[in-house]
Amino acid sequence: xxxxxxxxxxxxxxxxxxxxxxxxxxxxxxxxxxxxxxxxxxxxxxxxxxxxxxxxxxxxxxxxxxxxxxxxxxxxxxxxxxxxxxxxxxxxxxxxxxxxxxxxxxxxxxxxxxxxxxxxxxxxxxxx
Numbered sequence: 001x002x003x004x005x006x007x008x009x010x011x012x013x014x015x016x017x018x019x020x021x022x023x024x025x026x027x028x029x030x031x032x033x034x035x036x037x038x039x040x041x042x043x044x045x046x047x048x049x050x051x052x053x054x055x056x057x058x059x060x061x062x063x064x065x066x067x068x069x070x071x072x073x074x075x076x077x078x079x080x081x082x083x084x085x086x087x088x089x090x091x092x093x094x095x096x097x098x099x100x101x102x103x104x105x106x107x108x109x110x111x112x113x114x115x116x117x118x119x120x121x122x123x124x125x126x127x128x
Contacts, residue, residue: 009036 013032017024070077098105 009032013029070080
């Protein structure tokens with residue numbers, strides 16, 4: 001689509017220059033190309049801003065719906081509190097286990113990091 005616009009722009013510019021008797025200023029093409037580039041940048045920026053606003057609105061709506069659902073339906077609130085307590089208990093037990101087995105965890109993490117590094121190195125680089 002961009003190449004179609006630029007080729008039609010080139011054709012329109014060529015016709016206008018042929019019909020015009022004065023010589024165009026030296027930076028005429030640069031100014032026109034800059035205007036086209038700026039309008040495309042503004043359009044892209046407007047799309048990005050709209051996407052960010054929609055994402056923010058969605059996050060706010062999700063939080064509001066969750067809070068309303070938690071307060072309007074007591075069973076949901078009770079279930080959420082139970083899950084929070086279970087998560088806290090599980091997390092504390094996991095941290096206790098990790099702190100008692102820190103040498104073994106360190107060895108596993110080092111091996112995991114080495115495997116991930118080797119995979120990334122073999123998949124993302126050109127070894128040929």
